[in-house]
Amino acid sequence: MIVDTNRIESLLERTHAPSTGDIKKILSKAEEAGGITLEETATLLNATGEADRALIRAAASEVKTKVFGKRVVLFAPLYLTNYCTNGCIYCGFRSSNTGVERKALTTEEIISEARSLEEKGFKRLLLVLGEDSRWPLSYIKDAVRAIYANTGIRIVHVNAPPMDTEELRELKSAGVGLFQVFQETYHRPTYEEVHPTGKKRDYDYRISVMDRALTAGFGDVGIGSLLGLYDWRFEVLATVAHSYHLYERFSAHAHTISIPRLKPATGSLMEDRTFTVTDDDMEQIVSIYRLSVPSAGVVATTRESAELRARLIECGASQVSAASRTDPGGYNPKDGAKEETLKQFTTSDERSLDEVMASIAKSGHIPSLCTACYRVGRVGEEFTQITTSGEMGHFCGANAILTLKEYLLDGRANGTAPVFNGSIDDALSEVKNEAVKEELKKKFKELKDGKRDIYF
Ligand code: SAM
Ligand code: SF4
Numbered sequence: 001m002i003v004d005t006n007r008i009e010s011l012l013e014r015t016h017a018p019s020t021g022d023i024k025k026i027l028s029k030a031e032e033a034g035g036i037t038l039e040e041t042a043t044l045l046n047a048t049g050e051a052d053r054a055l056i057r058a059a060a061s062e063v064k065t066k067v068f069g070k071r072v073v074l075f076a077p078l079y080l081t082n083y084c085t086n087g088c089i090y091c092g093f094r095s096s097n098t099g100v101e102r103k104a105l106t107t108e109e110i111i112s113e114a115r116s117l118e119e120k121g122f123k124r125l126l127l128v129l130g131e132d133s134r135w136p137l138s139y140i141k142d143a144v145r146a147i148y149a150n151t152g153i154r155i156v157h158v159n160a161p162p163m164d165t166e167e168l169r170e171l172k173s174a175g176v177g178l179f180q181v182f183q184e185t186y187h188r189p190t191y192e193e194v195h196p197t198g199k200k201r202d203y204d205y206r207i208s209v210m211d212r213a214l215t216a217g218f219g220d221v222g223i224g225s226l227l228g229l230y231d232w233r234f235e236v237l238a239t240v241a242h243s244y245h246l247y248e249r250f251s252a253h254a255h256t257i258s259i260p261r262l263k264p265a266t267g268s269l270m271e272d273r274t275f276t277v278t279d280d281d282m283e284q285i286v287s288i289y290r291l292s293v294p295s296a297g298v299v300a301t302t303r304e305s306a307e308l309r310a311r312l313i314e315c316g317a318s319q320v321s322a323a324s325r326t327d328p329g330g331y332n333p334k335d336g337a338k339e340e341t342l343k344q345f346t347t348s349d350e351r352s353l354d355e356v357m358a359s360i361a362k363s364g365h366i367p368s369l370c371t372a373c374y375r376v377g378r379v380g381e382e383f384t385q386i387t388t389s390g391e392m393g394h395f396c397g398a399n400a401i402l403t404l405k406e407y408l409l410d411g412r413a414n415g416t417a418p419v420f421n422g423s424i425d426d427a428l429s430e431v432k433n434e435a436v437k438e439e440l441k442k443k444f445k446e447l448k449d450g451k452r453d454i455y456f
Helices: 005-014 020-030 038-045 050-068 107-120 137-150 165-173 188-194 203-207 209-215 232-250 279-292 306-314 353-362 372-376 380-388 392-409 417-430 434-448
Strands: 071-081 124-129 155-159 176-180 220-224 256-258 297-300 319-321 366-368
Touching: 005 038, 005 232, 020 038, 020 050, 020 279, 038 232, 038 279, 050 279, 050 380, 050 392, 071 107, 071 137, 071 353, 071 392, 107 137, 124 137, 137 155, 137 165, 165 176, 165 209, 176 256, 188 203, 203 209, 209 220, 209 232, 220 232, 232 279, 232 380, 279 297, 279 306, 297 306, 306 353, 353 366, 353 417, 366 392, 366 417, 372 392, 380 392, 392 417, 392 434
Parallel strands: 071 124, 071 319, 071 366, 124 155, 155 176, 176 220, 220 256, 256 297, 297 319
Antiparallel strands: none
């Protein structure tokens, strides 16, 4: 069994109402950045007092810095099609929603979307699509190949419906970095309720997809649950258990854990069935993922407001999207095309990439456009090992500075250059190893001389 949900329930019951002493004991172990047990995770999930929650956030912030340094990685989603044969009641793309205009991008349109994102400065994209056999694996592979062949995008990730092992092998061979699928809810009765029709009804086929992806040669997989469908404490513990299962079987944790929270969507049938997840809960969720799976990238998307995303970065979120559109073709809207009738759900943070990067820099973190690990094969088991041994922060810091320098030299900063120059100076002053400092200066010169895509 990949996730034993009876055990999840009994752990949450057994650890109910922990004392501050219980929490402090777990945090002193968690601060070593080596992870904690499922039972300890359940105990932290049951912390309700603000003082205890503040201790958890502080520990998570420390672990984030220990593991990845101060860098926060940026990416953008690229929606390929909004056709879908599933009936997920929370999603604007569900098959019976007549309020959405259907669109599938052509290869030319995919290239032009990717180019628009590249012009803003993005190097990392996540392709997203619904489930419809008219837009099969070959369509996704062609999209990936077209983006690599025609743009400067350096890594393409995919959030697509679950596939068989052979199909995943093919997808990997097209050059995809990370394969992402959210279980939505690990609670079987809720899963059945919110997925009334279509292939997605099959809970077991979905939950087993990451085992197939890692078997098929993917080093990096992304998981998550759609917060608001069921009790968030149950979902978070089950998501952590999912990552622990992958580690036990493949020696690699989930590379990313996302925290999508239910948003209003045209034609959504959720109405008042949503389980509440407050902004404070979101902070606790991010903190607990950071402490339980320290090596994971915790991903906060533009579903959340600028203000909350800043708070989530403080307690351990390490990857954020920016300037996102959830309608296919949204980065190059044609005359008459209306975002409202094409999009999957409503976003809350409408700032440009430059604005998001500047606010990250102003808060003392380093915005990073790095894609180095995928290029040099630091993925899967090796990534988990390097990260848990505390070595990754050196790579991340140096690569963040290099990508920021490149961003400035390419003239992407819009009046924000002084902020980024300040970030680079601060980050450089924190590099203690003289040899690395010298190497960085050499690489800066190469960038100034026109060389690009330089990394450690
Ligand atoms: N169609 C594929 C699938 O369902 O796995 C992949 C992409 S789907 C477009 C991406 C994710 O969006 C879903 O896995 C779900 O978690 C999330 N999502 C769907 N409806 C949402 C809503 N109303 N608010 C927030 N996130 C939503
Ligand atoms: Fe389709 Fe995915 Fe939306 Fe479900 S969540 S309706 S599978 S696009």
